Amino acid sequence: MGNLSMQHQGKLFRHWIPGQGEVIANVAEGGAEDINRAVAAARKAFDEGPWPKMTAYERQKILLCFADLLEQHNDELAALEAWDSGKPYQQAATDEIPMVIRLMRYYAGWADKIHGLTAPANGPFHMQTLHEPIGVAGGIIPWNFPLLMFSWKVGPALACGNTIVLKPAEQTPLTALVAAKLLHEAGLPPGVLNVIPGYGPTAGAALASHMDVDKLAFTGSTETGKIVLELATKSNMKPVTLELGGKSPFIVCEDADIDEAVELAHFALFFNQGQCCCAGSRTFVHESIYDEFVEKAKQRALKRSVGDPFKEGTEQGPQIDTEQFKKILKYIKSGVECGATLESGGERLGDKGYYIKPTVFSNVKDDMLIAKDEIFGPVQTILKFKDLDEVIRRANAAHYGLAAGIFSKNIDTINKLTLALRVGTVWVNCYDVFDAAIPFGGYKMSGHGREKGMYSLENYLQVKSVCTPLVNPAWL
Numbered sequence: 001m002g003n004l005s006m007q008h009q010g011k012l013f014r015h016w017i018p019g020q021g022e023v024i025a026n027v028a029e030g031g032a033e034d035i036n037r038a039v040a041a042a043r044k045a046f047d048e049g050p051w052p053k054m055t056a057y058e059r060q061k062i063l064l065c066f067a068d069l070l071e072q073h074n075d076e077l078a079a080l081e082a083w084d085s086g087k088p089y090q091q092a093a094t095d096e097i098p099m100v101i102r103l104m105r106y107y108a109g110w111a112d113k114i115h116g117l118t119a120p121a122n123g124p125f126h127m128q129t130l131h132e133p134i135g136v137a138g139g140i141i142p143w144n145f146p147l148l149m150f151s152w153k154v155g156p157a158l159a160c161g162n163t164i165v166l167k168p169a170e171q172t173p174l175t176a177l178v179a180a181k182l183l184h185e186a187g188l189p190p191g192v193l194n195v196i197p198g199y200g201p202t203a204g205a206a207l208a209s210h211m212d213v214d215k216l217a218f219t220g221s222t223e224t225g226k227i228v229l230e231l232a233t234k235s236n237m238k239p240v241t242l243e244l245g246g247k248s249p250f251i252v253c254e255d256a257d258i259d260e261a262v263e264l265a266h267f268a269l270f271f272n273q274g275q276c277c278c279a280g281s282r283t284f285v286h287e288s289i290y291d292e293f294v295e296k297a298k299q300r301a302l303k304r305s306v307g308d309p310f311k312e313g314t315e316q317g318p319q320i321d322t323e324q325f326k327k328i329l330k331y332i333k334s335g336v337e338c339g340a341t342l343e344s345g346g347e348r349l350g351d352k353g354y355y356i357k358p359t360v361f362s363n364v365k366d367d368m369l370i371a372k373d374e375i376f377g378p379v380q381t382i383l384k385f386k387d388l389d390e391v392i393r394r395a396n397a398a399h400y401g402l403a404a405g406i407f408s409k410n411i412d413t414i415n416k417l418t419l420a421l422r423v424g425t426v427w428v429n430c431y432d433v434f435d436a437a438i439p440f441g442g443y444k445m446s447g448h449g450r451e452k453g454m455y456s457l458e459n460y461l462q463v464k465s466v467c468t469p470l471v472n473p474a475w476l
Contacts, residue, residue: 011028011029012026012027012028012029017083017086018085018086018317018318018321024083024084024174027173027174027177027197028197029170029197029198029203030196030197030198030202030203031202031203031206032205032206034196034198035165035196035198035206035207035210036206036210038165038194038196039136039165039194039207039210039213041191041194042163042164042165042191042194043135043163043212045163045190045191045192046133046162049163049192051161051189051192052133052161054161055112056112056113056114057111057112059111059158059159059161060108060111060159061187062183062186062188063104063105063107063108063158064105064108065187066182066183066188067104067108069182069185069186070097070101070104070179070182071101073178073182074093074097074098075093076178077092077097077100077175078092078093078096078097079092079310080175081146081172081175082317083174084143084146084172084173084174084175085143085144085146085171085172085320086273086318086319086354087272087273087317088314088315088316089310090312090314091272096145096147097147099151099436100148100150100151102435102436103148103151103155103436104151104155105436106155106436107155107156107158107436108159110156110159110454110457111160114131114159114457114461116128116129116130116131116463116464117129121467121476123476124469124470124471124476125467125468125469125470126467126468126470127466128465129463129464129465129466130463130464130466131160131461131463132161132461133160133161133162133460133461133462134160134214134215134460134461134462135163135214135215136163136164136165136212137157137164137213137215137216137460138165138166138167138207138208138213138215138216138238139154139157139165139166139167139217139218140167140200140207140208140217140218140220141153141169141176141219141220142169142219142220143170143320144275144277144320144376145272145276146169146172146173146174146176147175147179150166150168150175150176152451152456153166153219154179154183154193155436156456156459156460158188158193159457160457160461162460163193163194164192164193164194165194166180166193166194166195166196167195167196167197167198167204167207168195168197170197170198170199170200171320171321172320173195173197177195177197180193180195200224204228205231208228208231208235209232209234210235210236211235211236212236213236213238214238215238215239215240215460216228216232216240216241217240217241217449217451217459218240218241219242219243219451221244221245222244222399222400222445222447225242225447228240228242229242240449241447241448241449241450241459242447242448243277243440243441243442243446243447243449244277244402244442244445244446244447245277245374245402245445245446246277246278246279246401246402246403246442246446247281247282247371247373247374247398247399247400248279248280248281248282248400248402248403248405249280249282249391249398249404249421250264250268250269250280250283250284250404250405250407251284251395251404251405251406251407251408252265252284252285252286252293253406253408253410253413254286254288254289255410256286256289256407256408256409257409258289258292258293258296259296260407261293261407262293263300264405264407264430264431265297265380265405265407266297266300266304266380267432268405268432269281269378269379269380270301270304270315270358270378271432273316273317273318273320273356273377273378274328274375274376274379275319275320275324275376275377276376276432277402277446278402278425278432278440279376280403280404280405281374281375281379281380281381282381282383282398283297283380283381283382284383284384284385284391284394284395285384285385286384286385287384287385290382290384293382294360297343297360297382298343298344298360301343301345301358301360301380302358304316306349306355307355316355316358316378318354318355319355322354324377325354325356327375327376327377328356328376328377329348329356331369331370331373331375331379332346332347332359332370332379334368334369334370335361335364335368335369335370335379338369339363339368340361340362340364340365340368340370340381341361341362341363342359342360342361343360343361343362344357345358345359345378356377356378357378358378359378359380360380360382361379361380361381361382362382364381364382364383365383366383371383372398388413388416392416392417392420392421395421396420396421396422398444399444399445400442400445400446401422401423401424401444401445401446402425402446403424403427404417404421404423404426404427405426405427405430405431406426406429407429408428414428422444423442423443423446424442424443424450425438425440434452435452436452436453437452438452438453439451439452439453439454439455440453
């Protein structure tokens with residue numbers, strides 16, 4: 001695919017392949033005025049356009065057609081994801097794009113099943129509830145899973161009959177633009193979906209603070225989430241769902257099969273270059289198996305294939321950009337200086353691209369920055385624990401509460417940990433199992449609200465109560 005250039009009367013920004021020094025596209029840079037125009041188009045499409053007035057079945061057919069088009073363009077979209085973000089092509093082609101397709105079909109299925117209730121009243125009244133679209137929805141998505149996050153916002157918003165303005169991350173705008181084009185090919189009316197690439201402090205801030213946006217969904221860092229929430233509150237108090245950062249515990253109990261646990265813990269941390277909000281980034285291992293686990297985790301990291309995302313067998317590509325690359329190396333330096341044992345990695349791989357050797361630290365203490373902060377990179381920190389009450393206390397001590405992993409064969413241990421951990425998702429003897437029907441979101445500073453599943457529909461609906469007197473009713 002050649003250099004991609006988009007017609008635009010205003011600014012353009014160059015979009016680079018991560019760390020390669022090669023421009024893949026010149027992308028229109030949206031600002032506050034572009035956001036204003038997009039919101040106006042979305043408002044007109046909602047108030048006057050056909051989308052909310054279509055039958056739910058008609059909306060469903062368009063979303064299903066969109067899913068079919070995504071399926072037809074699976075390989076092209078996967079290549080764009082790999083170019084955009086540096087993730088392995090195979091990961092995008094076989095895992096992520098099919099998940100997007102599944103999610104769009106899932107929400108297409110919901111479109112004609114959204115309805116209210118009738119309820120008994122204490123008197124001669126007919127009482128019903130209506131579930132109505134909330135209006136113009138705003139979405140701000142991150143760079144680590146661009147098209148997947150697109151679908152998490154767009155799928156439920158459209159299924160409920162809303163219009164939407166979406167700002168993709170400036171690092172990864174391409175698949176959102178291509179997906180929007182496919183949606184319009186599927187029959188989406190003009191103005192219903194508006195994609196505005198741009199930067200957070202300009203386009204993102206304008207969307208979050210816009211007085212005519214009725215609801216906002218944000219996925220990104222906790223620090224940026226605070227800013228987004230403040231802007232939304234100070235403008236029109238629009239409701240906001242936030243899916244933010246994490247420092248998720250992965251707890252390996254003494255009865256675990258060590259080889260299986262090592263492989264799963266490796267996947268939980270290193271998947272997607274470690275750039276995953278729910279990564280199992282605090283690996284707690286029982287003291288009785290700690291030394292063996294550390295040695296095997298080190299050997300697994302040394303075998304990890306790092307390199308060209310388009311090369312078959314590559315497990316890990318480059319980090320997203322120079323800022324993230326430098327941040328990760330800074331955390332690695334901090335771990336060494338604080339006295340953690342560097343078992344593997346710890347430095348740049350090669351002299352071109354943002355590649356970092358898979359890094360494993362042992363003898364990590366809870367007060368070290370590498371055990372407290374979200375590194376968002378290929379850095380595994382392995383901590384030792386003695387008993388369940390201790391590991392529960394330490395796991396819950398974090399400000400975050402997005403996810404957790406438990407590796408044990410004992411059902412009593414599993415039950416105790418599952419109920420005690422203050423997180424939005426617990427994976428038992430597995431990790432990063434996602435499906436359109438499984439809700440995802442966090443406790444504490446990992447955000448509020450849920451993405452995916454039926455719970456996500458609540459974010460895009462208003463509930464209206466309607467009460468009508470009954471004259472000489474046959475029954476109450």
